[in-house]
Amino acid sequence: MTDVPTTTKADWTSDQEVRWCPGCGDYSILTAVQMLMPDLDVRREDTVFISGIGCAARFPYYMNTYGMHGIHGRAPALATGLAMARPELHVWVVGGDGDMLSIGGNHLLHSLRRNVNLNILLFNNQIYGLTKGQYSPTSEIGKVTKSTPAGSIDEPFNPISVALGAEASFVARTHDMDRQHMMDMFRRAHDFPGAAFVEVFQNCNVFNDGAFGAITKKDKRASMLIPLEHGKPIRFGENNEKGVVINPQGSAEVVDVADVGESALLVHDETRQDPSLAFALSRLSAGPFEPTPIGVYRAVERSEYATEASKQLAMAQEQSGPGDLEALLHSRPTWEVS
Amino acid sequence: MTDTVPRTVGTQELNRLVVRFAGDSGDGMQLTGDRFTSASALFGNDLATLPEFPAEIRAPQGTLAGVSAFQVQVSDHDITTPGDAPNVLVAMNPAALRKELVHLEFGGTIIVNQDAFIERNLTKAGYDSDPLDDGSLDNYTLFKVPMTTITKEVCKDLGVKPRDAERSKNFFALGLLSWLYNRPAQPTLDWISAKFKRQQLIADANTAAFKAGMAFGETAELFDFTYEVKPAVLEPGTYTNVNGNTALSWGLVAASQQAKVPLFLGSYPITPASDILHELSQRKNFGVRTLQAEDEIAAVCAALGASFGGHLGITTTSGPGIALKGETIGLAVSLELPLLVINIQRGGPSTGLPTKTESADLMQAMYGRHGESPVPIVAAYSPSQCFFAAIEAARIALKYRTPVILLSDGYLANGSEPWLLPDVSTLPDLTVEFATGPNHTEEDGTEVFWPYLRDPETKARPWAVPGTPGLTHRIGGIEKEDGSGNINYEPDNHGYMVKLREERVAHIANDIPPTMLEGDIDDADLLVLGWGSTWGAITSAVMRAREEGRKVAHAHVTHLNPLPKDLGDIVRRYPKVLVPEMNLGQFCRIIRSEFLVDAQSVAKVEGVPFTAAELHSHINGVLDD
Missing domain, CATH: 3.40.50.920 (Rossmann fold)
Structure with a gap:
């Protein structure tokens, strides 16, 4: 597209008043998206945001694009139909951890498996916000909330592991305290031809304040966030003194580079077909209190669903010609009555 | 067989004939009935069918639970049902006889596969003695035919595996019935060679069995008469034999063509609706997109997403699926987008009777959503009429921008009848106008697009498809203000919108045919x-x-x-x-x-x-x- 008009953030901002709680992490995500859009070489009218229900799901109202605020959990399914009907559109799906991993978990899995060309942003705040503070499928065990006064007893999902297990071809993670990193990840998702899944650590300052503070605060990032960069050994730390290796058992492990030497470190390969290493990296951290990888875990191109579906239509028309209703009605044995 | 010279057998004319084929689920009774029906249709009879099969693909062999039956009425005049009591029962095993005899008219004809009446099968069917010999069938005309034996015999030199030879016995039965009721043989022979063109041995076995069945009737001195049902006097034109699900699928294709709007089907397999998914999946050259979704909810959501994208979004299911789709249908009511929701009703509640018919989802269609959530409902009334019902449901959905529920049922879905093919040039024009530009001027003179500004006559809101410049807008399930479509929770506004949605459906009464x-x-x-x-x-x-x-x-x-x-x-x-x-x-x-x-x-x-x-x-x- 060469003749896309130049736009600014303001062009992508709708006239609706934003109604998230003051201080919510969603504001910074919205800003990152609105700032990125003018750089993507796409038209507003070719861009669609689709959401389910939850705080995050209000997102489409604030984008000056086409948008649909659907029902709880079903955004990936609504978006799949739209993307199949109109493969030329840029379809974004926005939802929270309850929306996409609990009530709508099935649709997330299958949209990733099919590799429908969607950019799926999962705002993970590890809590139900809109329903006022129940634990979510990503809350840590022992979470005390209104619905779990004695502490939650179920194991949380690791969204990156879930996506990789669902055959996702693009999987990334970012957080709401780093606008540039968010923009980088969202751009990568947009550029990827297929289902692109981005987990965003997002702070809910009302019901789960500081859930990611131990790793995303400015002074913690160097030691607690492990940047994944394609083709580079995985290193982090205040002085880049830490690294990641794959141990003999096949698990990822944090080591002191001084102990093992740089050559022993895992060189990140986001294009690796086998998802095992990406999965191992997703298991490196048990939660937002340990060093946690961010960036693109996996970006492996494969057939995109809507494109393949369109190809089958084109092939059918090539083989049988365009549909002829009269011929269809006469396609089975007929007889004449005079 | 005492004699190879054809006997002279008299022919009696019947006005109508009801035959019921019954056997084990694996005996091919649905196929046999279907072929008898097709041959009768091509002969020019009017007819109506009633397939009845168990939910299990293969229930335990030889048991009452595994009996599969197919009833067809053929006549020389216009008929509307598959008949009350069959005149003829074809029973391939004791279980079929025991289960189906109750339907047969008093004094009716029974033709059994004698070979299947062995002690083991009799026990499985719950017979203490062999009904073929104990006098219990004295009130009927009984023909005992060793179908398995003869079929194996005629197949023995063909090189067919013994098991495949035995499986051809349903064609023997069909051949015998075709002779007895003067059905034309050629359509069946043609069908066999087309169907099994890549399995020559199977084709040979079925052909041999079919011909043996005809020859048996002619040569075995069991039958004194053959019977004939003359072609029916029907309205002139070209006919085809069609079942409800096929007619309905074709109606959907026709609606898409007449509207010049591509068809998108989101569906999840469910009896008795799956055949619509199968049929439409073969219509890709009509621009038909089908998605076999991960569940019923995804199926309807994808259809609604496609409707947002300017397609005719359709979902097909049965009652249990409608229960799951309810929330999305409500969303479609709020979004005011076209959506066709098709319910091929079956017995309920819960799994109920998946393969049996029932029409108990009317209240579900009327009221099966939360809130005041009115939806137009169209119901099909005969197999072939499903074609027009589909077009009518699509017409309402497209013109009035609303979800529409189309009700059919298992009986219409699987039952078939001759259909006088319509002249496609007479089908209604369903052309849709999409929004192309702003429709509202702000006080400051800015031209804007309001997604809920309505056509005064249809009360339909504009269909503005993503990709159209100048019309970007957001829609959602939250209560909105009429016109602008902006979120609005005010009491008066909600009261107004509830009444508006009610009125939107109610006033469609001005645009439907009289009773x-x-x-x-x-x-x-x-x-x-x-x-x-x-x-x-x-x-x-x-x-x-x-x-x-x-x-x-x-x-x-x-x-x-x-x-x-x-x-x-x-x-x-x-x-x-x-x-x-x-x-x-x-x-x-x-x-x-x-x-x-x-x-x-x-x-x-x-x-x-x-x-x-x-x-x-x-x-x-x-x-x-």
Whole structure:
């Protein structure tokens, strides 16, 4: 597209008043998206945001694009139909951890498996916000909330592991305290031809304040966030003194580079077909209190669903010609009555 | 076989014939019935069919649970049902005989596969003694035919595996019936060679078995007569034999063509609706996109997403699926986008009777969503009419930008009848206009697009498809302000929008055909009021009552929401109103509450359709009351 008009953030901002709680992490995500859009070489009218229900799901109202605020959990399914009907559109799906991993978990899995060309942003705040503070499928065990006064007893999902297990071809993670990193990840998702899944650590300052503070605060990032960069050994730390290796058992492990030497470190390969290493990296951290990888875990191109579906239509028309209703009605044995 | 010279056998003419084929699920009875039907259709008979099969693909062999049956009525005149009691029962094993004999008319003909009547099978079927010899069938005309033996014999030199040879015995049965009832052989032979063109040995075995069946009839001195049902006098034109699901699928394709809007089907496999998914998946050259979704909810959501993208979004399912789709249908009510939701009803509740028919989802269609969530409802009434019902449902969805529920049922879906093919040039034009530019001017003179600014006549909002410049907008399930579509939670606004959505559906009554009304319209003592697949049985029953001199009228409703404007006058016009339904009186309840008339319900919820005889006796009962 060469003749896309130049736009600014303001062009992508709708006239609706934003109604998230003051201080919510969603504001910074919205800003990152609105700032990125003018750089993507796409038209507003070719861009669609689709959401389910939850705080995050209000997102489409604030984008000056086409948008649909659907029902709880079903955004990936609504978006799949739209993307199949109109493969030329840029379809974004926005939802929270309850929306996409609990009530709508099935649709997330299958949209990733099919590799429908969607950019799926999962705002993970590890809590139900809109329903006022129940634990979510990503809350840590022992979470005390209104619905779990004695502490939650179920194991949380690791969204990156879930996506990789669902055959996702693009999987990334970012957080709401780093606008540039968010923009980088969202751009990568947009550029990827297929289902692109981005987990965003997002702070809910009302019901789960500081859930990611131990790793995303400015002074913690160097030691607690492990940047994944394609083709580079995985290193982090205040002085880049830490690294990641794959141990003999096949698990990822944090080591002191001084102990093992740089050559022993895992060189990140986001294009690796086998998802095992990406999965191992997703298991490196048990939660937002340990060093946690961010960036693109996996970006492996494969057939995109809507494109393949369109190809089958084109092939059918090539083989049988365009549909002829009269011929269809006469396609089975007929007889004449005079 | 004593003799190879064809005997001279007399032919008797019948006006109509009802044959019921019954055997084990693996015996190919549906296929046999279907082939008998097709040959009869090509011969020019009118006909109607009733396939009945168990939910299990292969229930334990030889058991009552595994019996699969197919009933067909062929006639030389216009008929509307698959017949009350069969004249002929073909029973491939003892279980089939035991289970199906109850349907056979007194004195009817039984043709059995004698080879299957061995002790083990008799025990499985619960017979203490062999019914073929113990005199229990003395009130019927019984023909014992060693079908398996002869089939194996004629196949022995073909090089077919013994098991495949035995499996061809259904074609022996078909051949015998084809001879006995003078059905043309060629359509069946052609079908065999086309169907098994890549399995020559199977084709050879089936052909040999079929021909052996015909030859057996001719040479075995069992049958004194053959019978003939002459072609029916039907309206001139080109006919094909069609079942409801095929006709419905073709209607959807036709609607898409007539609207020039691509068809998108989101569906999840469910009996008895899956065949629509199968059929439409083969229509890719019509631009038809199908998605076999991960679940019922995804199926309807994808369809609604496609509708947002300017396609005719359709989802097909049965009652359990509708239960799951309810929230999304509500979203479509709020979004005011076209969406076709098709329910091929089956027995419920829960899994219920997946392969049996029932029409007990009317209240679910009317009220099965939360909030005030009105949806237009169209119901098909005969297999071939499913074609037009689909077009009509699509017309309403597209013109009025609303989800529409189309009700069919298992009986219509799988039952077939001859269909006078319509001239496609006479199909309605469903052309849709999409929004192309701003429709509202702000106070400061800015031209903007308001997604909920309506067409004053249809009350439909503009269909603005993503990709169209200048029309970017956001829609959602949250209550909105009319016109701008902005979120609005104000009490007055919600009250207004609730009434508006109600009115949007109600006023479609101005744009639907009047109620179908037949019989003694002017002076009937009784109105029989039906909807859906009861049409055939009601039509026959009313005809019989009128032939006896009773004054009866038949009204049949195709639009259940909104109801036709003339329906109130019709139900008040007659002294008595009888409402037969395959549920416990759901439509009857609507009629009573809507029009304050003392309509009486006749309910049958047994997984099988009404027979004309049953309804005839109800009609007489009410009139004599």
